[in-house]
Amino acid sequence: MQLIKSRGTTFQTQDGGWVTFMxxxxxxxxxxxxxxxxxxxxxxxxxxxxxxSLYRIERPDELNALIREFCxxxxxxxxxxxxxxxxxxxxxxxxxxxxxTDEHLLARDFFPEVxxxxxxxxxxxxxxxxRFSGVAIDPAAAPAL
Numbered sequence: 753m754q755l756i757k758s759r760g761t762t763f764q765t766q767d768g769g770w771v772t773f774m775x776x777x778x779x780x781x782x783x784x785x786x787x788x789x790x791x792x793x794x795x796x797x798x799x800x801x802x803x804x805s806l807y808r809i810e811r812p813d814e815l816n817a818l819i820r821e822f823c824x825x826x827x828x829x830x831x832x833x834x835x836x837x838x839x840x841x842x843x844x845x846x847x848x849x850x851x852x853t854d855e856h857l858l859a860r861d862f863f864p865e866v867x868x869x870x871x872x873x874x875x876x877x878x879x880x881x882x883r884f885s886g887v888a889i890d891p892a893a894a895p896a897l
Contacts, residue, residue, distance in 0.1 A: 762845065763820050769828030770858035773819065773835060777805060782838055798820065813871050852876075870892045 761772050775783040780803055788798035796818040801807050803840055805880040806817050823831060823840030844850070851857065870893075879891045 763823035765823055765828040765831050766825055767827040771823060771828060771835075772841070772843050772845060773823060773830055773831075774841040775819070776838075776840045779839055780805075783840060786838060787822055791822060834896065864891045866891050866893050869897060 762770060763773055764770055770889070784798050784803060791798060792796050796802070797815070802815075805811065831854060832842055847853070852863065857863065862879055862881075864879055865874040866877045867873075868875045875893070877891055877893065880889050883889075
């Protein structure tokens with residue numbers, strides 16, 4: 753099931769994750785090698801005609817379908833790592849769990865614990881993404897209505 757409709761950029765991976773992806777046209781031959789490694793020889797984007805950029809431009813729907821199939825054949829973490837190593841345009845689409853457990857955001861204390869009077873307990877709340885030297889913005893629960 754495709755939940756995100758976007759031609760040519762957002763695709764579901766083998767493990768149900770999502771990525772934004774576009775092969776780097778300057779590195780198409782390297783992409784073709786990766787594609788053949790995953791999908792097999794003599795198939796789809798791994799064939800010689802797809803190395804021609806004009807051929808790709810004239811077949812956007814077929815190109816998109818083949819990239820969707822390719823992305824669906826690799827787990828997200830592996831896809832992102834391999835795609836970025838190959839200098840392709842790829843990044844994971846993060847869901848709420850991904851963001852809440854992101855190493856970088858946790859290291860930056862992006863989700864501090866704040867007391868929530870209505871709940872009678874503390875909760876993790878995103879802080880302002882902006883930080884300025886000399887100005888402290890203390891995280892707090894939203895005011896009651």
